[in-house]
Amino acid sequence: MSDMIRMTNVTKKYVNQIALQDISLTIPIGKIIGIVGGNGSGKSTLLKLMSGLSLPTSGSVTVNGETANRRTGKVVSYSSESSLFYPIFTVREAMQFQASQFADFNPAKAEEIMKLMRLDPHMKIKSLSKGNRGRLQIVLTLAREVPYILMDEPLSGLDPMIRDSIVKGMISYVDLKFQTLIMTSHEVAEIETLIDGFIALKDGSLLKMADVEELHESEALRIKDWMKKAYV
């Protein structure tokens, strides 16, 4: 039962500001989970702690039983808006670079996702639209065959057509038999039918972690409506 992400009494402080306060939760394999909450609620910090790119001030984060740190990148594929570091790379070069960094990167899968996303492999990253950068993130992140895919705001600020293609990419290429996808989002309505469960944060505290369908069943509420009530 060690195949999960486990956080125990995690607190994260930046200088004298508390980003996260006493968070305890577990996330198993086989789920799509949304981290929701307003700006500054700690969503991105939580995701970064799970990826091992950031370390807790106190408490523990373990991924498959091992303490999260830089080596966690072996089992976690993490992406955020700032992950596309080399603007002079073409789409294909970015894919080749990712393959050189991660042994679990599946080039054939990457090609397939790239085609689905209708990306031109010869385009330079710096000349891609915001939407196409988002699509490239999907290619680079989902082509890694690792148990955990973590994406920071993969749908934010994109037009509906691009969001739709990204969501379809996620459903097509995340294998819930072996993988879990965790993403942050401040537009909950968009991910309601996509996620199994959600983690709601408010001012750095865990407000609720629940199964989406349970919320529908027990309270007959969409997450958005529940949040309106819970965040007052």
Place this chain on the structure above:
Amino acid sequence: MDEFNASKPIYLQLADRIHRQIISGELKAGEKLPSIRDMGIKYNMNPNTVQRAYSELEREGILETKRGQGTFVPERQDRLVQQRDKLKHEQIEQFVHVMREMGYSAAEILSGLTDYLNNAEKGDE
């Protein structure tokens, strides 16, 4: 996605939708349903949710899964006929309940329904 509402679990709403498609004949006896993943892609829906919808319909005998081949609308339709009647009964029950609450008599409901259907048929022509 917008067609799904919060009053009921999404997997049940998907199950109801598939059920209605079978009853209306949109999905035919013996027809293969999309794979769980393809159904997920169609509705931007979590594959686990689709899986639950399929399992629910299987449990009710409305769908059947053949190992290694996929999920099908059964060839045998007796179960379906039964379900069709049940669904009709449920809908009528609901409608009559609301009408009764508002104080309409059986005769009024019946004549109202007849008029409505006659008009609707004219509209179709």
